[in-house]
Amino acid sequence: MNRQKILIVDDSEMNREILKAILGEGYKYTEAEDGAQALRMLRQDMNIDLMLLDINMPKVDGFTVLEYMNQFRWIDEIPVVMISAADDHESIERCYGLGVSDYIRRPFDAFIVQRRVKNTLTLYANQKRLMGMVSDQIYRNQRDNNVMIGILSHIVEFRNSESAQHVLQVQTVTGMLLRRLSEKTDV
Numbered sequence: 636m637n638r639q640k641i642l643i644v645d646d647s648e649m650n651r652e653i654l655k656a657i658l659g660e661g662y663k664y665t666e667a668e669d670g671a672q673a674l675r676m677l678r679q680d681m682n683i684d685l686m687l688l689d690i691n692m693p694k695v696d697g698f699t700v701l702e703y704m705n706q707f708r709w710i711d712e713i714p715v716v717m718i719s720a721a722d723d724h725e726s727i728e729r730c731y732g733l734g735v736s737d738y739i740r741r742p743f744d745a746f747i748v749q750r751r752v753k754n755t756l757t758l759y760a761n762q763k764r765l766m767g768m769v770s771d772q773i774y775r776n777q778r779d780n781n782v783m784i785g786i787l788s789h790i791v792e793f794r795n796s797e798s799a800q801h802v803l804q805v806q807t808v809t810g811m812l813l814r815r816l817s818e819k820t821d822v
Contacts, residue, residue, distance in 0.1 A: 638663045639684040639756055644673040644700065645718065646692040650741070654687060654718070657745045658752060670695030674703055683713050685756055688735075690719040690726060701733035710734040714759045716751060718743075777813040781806065 641658070643651045644667040651666050665683070667673035669692045677683070690697040697717060704710040714736040719726070727738055736755045739748055 640665065640682060641752070642667065642673065642676065642683045642686045644670065644686060644692070644697070645689040647689075650689070650718070653743060654748065657743060657748045669693055670697060670700040673700055677704075677709060677713075681709065681712065684759070685752060686713055686715045687718050687739075687752075688715050690717060690721055690730070698729065698733065701730070701735065705734060714755045716755055773813065773816060777810070781810060 638661060640663045642665050643654050645651050645654075646669050648668075655664055665676065667676055670688075671694045673686070673688070674695065688697045688700060697719070701710065701715065704713070704715070710733070715734070716737045716739060717730045717735045718739045718741065720741040721727075722740055730738055736758070737751045739751055
């Protein structure tokens, strides 16, 4: 079975170890000691199923990581759960405003950490699956439409050469529109 990969970004090695112990051996883990290292890792490998991200870290903090992920739209691909001792409303609101999926406060409650990680991973896996299904359906519809337009253009071609050219132009424009729609819905 393919285990999901979690990137734990926290300057405290003890916190990283606690999170791995809470979540157990059902996941693959990769770790970063600060936001700068996490961003380098993401540039090299976007195959991360979930990021657990601390807010307060030296060099590059969690907010900066989120801003960077938004700039490159990585936040759409990788769910982020913030982990922090901060419990002020402003920090929490800022995290959600930057696109985090959830927020976990320290000290950690094992049950809450397990459930929120599992729920977030399940939600994103289902979203990716649905987007894949939509994309496949659009591709199949485009293929079927192209076949139908091709058949119709050949039928019309035998009757009138001007109509055949018009049908081919409609086919080209339809193909362009369907490709654009498919690009907008790609996973």
